[in-house]
Amino acid sequence: MPAPARGEPLRVIIGAGEQRWEGWIPTQREDLDLLDRESWAAWFGERRADALLCEHVWEHLTEEQGRAAARLCFEFLKPGGFLRCAVPDANFPDPDYQRTVQVGGPGPADHPAADHRIVYDHRLFVDVFGSAGFEVELLEYCDEAGQFHHRPWDVATGPIYRSLRLDHRNRDGRLGFVSLIVDARKPLC
Template identity: 85%
Template sequence: MILGAGEQRWDGWIPTGREDLDLLGRSTWEAWFGERRADALLCEHVWEHLTEAQGRAAARLCFDFLKPGGFLRVAVPDANFPDPEYQRTVQVGGPGPADHPAADHQIVYDFRLLMDVFGRAGFEVELLEYCDEAGRFHARDWDVGTGPVYRSRRLDHRNRDGRLGFVSLILDARRPL
């Protein structure tokens, strides 16, 4: 299931929006799932639209509605990507008019903070793509088929010929068995 899908569509994934599953509204999850639990959730560039406290609450809610062994793949803008234009574009409050996609950004995560948000919710956390404090990009091999993230090293059209034009901080948060 894709949380906050917007226009995003991937084969085999059910797109949802806030009106379907509100990351902060337990009742919408209970109405959707009942006693069932999800195997996998995908959430690309949504968490930054929540405050840190809301992000922590949303992580706990996702944990509650995943099966043991299930996972949530999350991608957000990376606070450590060393490109000034990128940082201007993803900054809190956005770079311009109210209709800009980043206009309601509440936070820009670095890998340590995002790992903490999900770790404290009970998840086992694995970084897939991120920049460290020095701005060096790190990526491990991960299976796009288990949860595609467009704004990733492999899929984003801005990343070509060995040049990174747009990256995300991507992690898997797995509910322990």
């Protein structure tokens, strides 16, 4: 694993796919498997992450697996560290979007959503991380009425492409694709 320069934070992308962000170490399931503590122990050793970034991965786990993965991330973060995590939003009121992100996907087995196991709403997603010990802040989400909410967040601290600010489908005041995005912070003590 490429180590960050001395004094630089250890920031890791979980399930990076093709994502590459400056200052972040991309990993794949073969490196860090969210369901295998031993892969994390081997990869991190005695080190702990300052920040973890995970975009559109959690929906590929069952709720129970997602809760276990949250506990694993909590264990391998430094106190005060955080996980920025994004998933499809169950409350986004666009039928085409919902067909695209639905459990089991909209079509052939090679579709990216073919192995989606869950589509989270904000309450359940916050609970998944809160129950692991995190302090959770919603950054972007739709409420039960389908109303989109967002608060300012610093892209430099952890970019999420499928977000209000970065996704090319969100232009000219039109929401084309949203994510449910949280910051899950490990308390200092």
